[in-house]
Amino acid sequence: MAQLILNPGRERSVMRRHPWVFAGSVATLSGRARPGDTVEVVSDRGVVLGRAAFSPESQIRARMWTFDADTPIDHAFFKRRIAASVARRNAHPMLAGQDGVRLIHGESDGLPGVIADRYRDTMVLQLTSAGADRWRDAIVAGLLQATGCANIYERSDSEVRGLEGLGPVVGVLAGQAPDPDLAIEEHGVLLGVDAVAGHKTGFYLDQRENRRLTRDLAKGRSVLNCFCYTGGFSLQALAGGASEVLSIDSSGHALASARRNLERNPQLDASRATWLEADVFEALRKLRTEGRRFDLIILDPPKFAPSAAHAKRASRAYKDINLLGFRLLNPGGILMSYSCSGGIGQELFQSIIANAACDAERDAQIIHRLSAAPDHPIGLAFPEGEYLKGLVSHAA
Numbered sequence: 001m002a003q004l005i006l007n008p009g010r011e012r013s014v015m016r017r018h019p020w021v022f023a024g025s026v027a028t029l030s031g032r033a034r035p036g037d038t039v040e041v042v043s044d045r046g047v048v049l050g051r052a053a054f055s056p057e058s059q060i061r062a063r064m065w066t067f068d069a070d071t072p073i074d075h076a077f078f079k080r081r082i083a084a085s086v087a088r089r090n091a092h093p094m095l096a097g098q099d100g101v102r103l104i105h106g107e108s109d110g111l112p113g114v115i116a117d118r119y120r121d122t123m124v125l126q127l128t129s130a131g132a133d134r135w136r137d138a139i140v141a142g143l144l145q146a147t148g149c150a151n152i153y154e155r156s157d158s159e160v161r162g163l164e165g166l167g168p169v170v171g172v173l174a175g176q177a178p179d180p181d182l183a184i185e186e187h188g189v190l191l192g193v194d195a196v197a198g199h200k201t202g203f204y205l206d207q208r209e210n211r212r213l214t215r216d217l218a219k220g221r222s223v224l225n226c227f228c229y230t231g232g233f234s235l236q237a238l239a240g241g242a243s244e245v246l247s248i249d250s251s252g253h254a255l256a257s258a259r260r261n262l263e264r265n266p267q268l269d270a271s272r273a274t275w276l277e278a279d280v281f282e283a284l285r286k287l288r289t290e291g292r293r294f295d296l297i298i299l300d301p302p303k304f305a306p307s308a309a310h311a312k313r314a315s316r317a318y319k320d321i322n323l324l325g326f327r328l329l330n331p332g333g334i335l336m337s338y339s340c341s342g343g344i345g346q347e348l349f350q351s352i353i354a355n356a357a358c359d360a361e362r363d364a365q366i367i368h369r370l371s372a373a374p375d376h377p378i379g380l381a382f383p384e385g386e387y388l389k390g391l392v393s394h395a396a
């Protein structure tokens with residue numbers, strides 16, 4: 001096995017069990033390794049720190065599979081890690097019995113570059129690193145065995161694969177292709193999952209608990225849901241007894257899926273729902289000029305800042321929509337605001353919301369701090385795993 005020798009002092013991060021070895025930490029590669037090959041990670045003093053997947057094209061030069069010097073990285077390794085990850089989901093009372101669950105959440109589940117989501121009888125796999133890509137067969141075998149679910153569809157079409165020198169890979173890995181009408185039940189509402197062409201692996205599972213809170217807060221309120229995608233928050237708001245729900249997205253395709261989702265749920269009062277295809281930044285200004293006001297506003301925009309380098313421009317965009325959000329709130333209204341940008345930390349996000357409230361001349365208080373659902377854990381050794389933040393503010 002080739003050895004990746006670190007620069008002096010660079011063993012510290014690995015010893016703290018951080019899974020990434022950056023290019024700048026590496027002194028040399030001793031031996032030969034191709035992308036995805038397993039290498040030993042070794043300190044400058046010759047101490048073997050563990051085993052990692054080599055990725056010569058990426059700034060993240062290696063991702064640790066194990067911090068043990070002797071554990072073989074083979075089919076049995078993936079079988080054990082996958083079984084453990086699935087068992088954690090099955091053991092969690094909020095996850096057991098859910099139709100849609102993230103079974104493997106990459107680094108935080110000890111499987112860097114591996115994402116696996118289950119939607120009823122279909123699993124969707126996304127491999128984002130050279131090491132994960134290399135072990136596709138072992139991962140597929142491990143998933144089939146750990147779940148008893150027979151269908152796996154691959155959605156390795158995330159842009160981040162480019163950083164690892166990998167192109168997109170999509171298609172059936174096991175069993176049947178996903179049912180185009182695949183839908184999961186979440187808190188009593190049916191929501192379609194487009195495993196083949198939808199965002200991520202077809203659905204935003206990370207917002208599951210936050211959609212439940214929306215339902216709980218919506219009773220009797222007029223709701224504005226911005227960046228609604230396929231209407232997850234909108235439908236939960238209707239289920240919770242919202243008096244009206246206006247949902248905005250710039251994608252006509254997403255709105256068509258949202259309407260289809262509403263049809264899937266005849267128990268909901270469809271006459272209370274309005275869908276608007278528009279740019280949210282413009283639509284919020286227009287609503288303001290029209291004198292419209294709402295009791296509950298949801299802002300769940302796409303990732304404005306994929307990395308810290310984009311933080312400044314992204315901050316302006318978050319500030320803009322949140323300022324408009326506060327201005328459109330009735331007295332006693334609630335703003336549910338999210339950021340899924342890894343480049344915007346919790347503290348920065350809170351200060352953006354505070355500035356927005358201040359500029360809108362609204363006194364507001366945080367009533368909930370939200371994050372991703374428990375099937376999207378954050379490894380304590382891997383703070384980079386924390387991406388989704390939500391603040392729920394009550395405005396006087």
Ligand code: SAH
Nearest residue numbers: 204227228229232249250251279280300302
């Ligand atoms: N809240 C959704 C997920 C939002 S994904 C859920 O819970 O399922 C982000 C959405 O924002 C996408 O549907 C995308 O089409 C939309 N979008 C991106 N930029 C936009 C803009 N400027 N105006 C309106 N919608 C936008």
